Amino acid sequence: MQVQRNELSLFELLGRTIRDLQKIEDDPATLNFIARRLGNIVKHMKDLRDDLQPRGGRTGHPPTSGMDDRPQRVEAVR
Numbered sequence: 001m002q003v004q005r006n007e008l009s010l011f012e013l014l015g016r017t018i019r020d021l022q023k024i025e026d027d028p029a030t031l032n033f034i035a036r037r038l039g040n041i042v043k044h045m046k047d048l049r050d051d052l053q054p055r056g057g058r059t060g061h062p063p064t065s066g067m068d069d070r071p072q073r074v075e076a077v078r
Contacts, residue, residue: 024030
């Protein structure tokens with residue numbers, strides 16, 4: 001009996017959550033907010049990547065992958 005009751009509660013909770021998310025999904029203001037937040041996250045990730053790149057000159061540590069060179073080459077092409 002307890003298992004069935006828990007399953008019903010979970011089913012009801014999922015149903016309510018789906019309805020709430022569908023309302024949010026259709027709201028343009030919410031979508032704009034989410035897009036702005038994602039844009040901020042991407043900007044912070046790029047800043048972090050730039051901060052982690054070695055600066056000019058020799059640091060004594062060779063790059064461990066081609067990822068370190070790639071952004072510098074792309075910047076030079078622009």
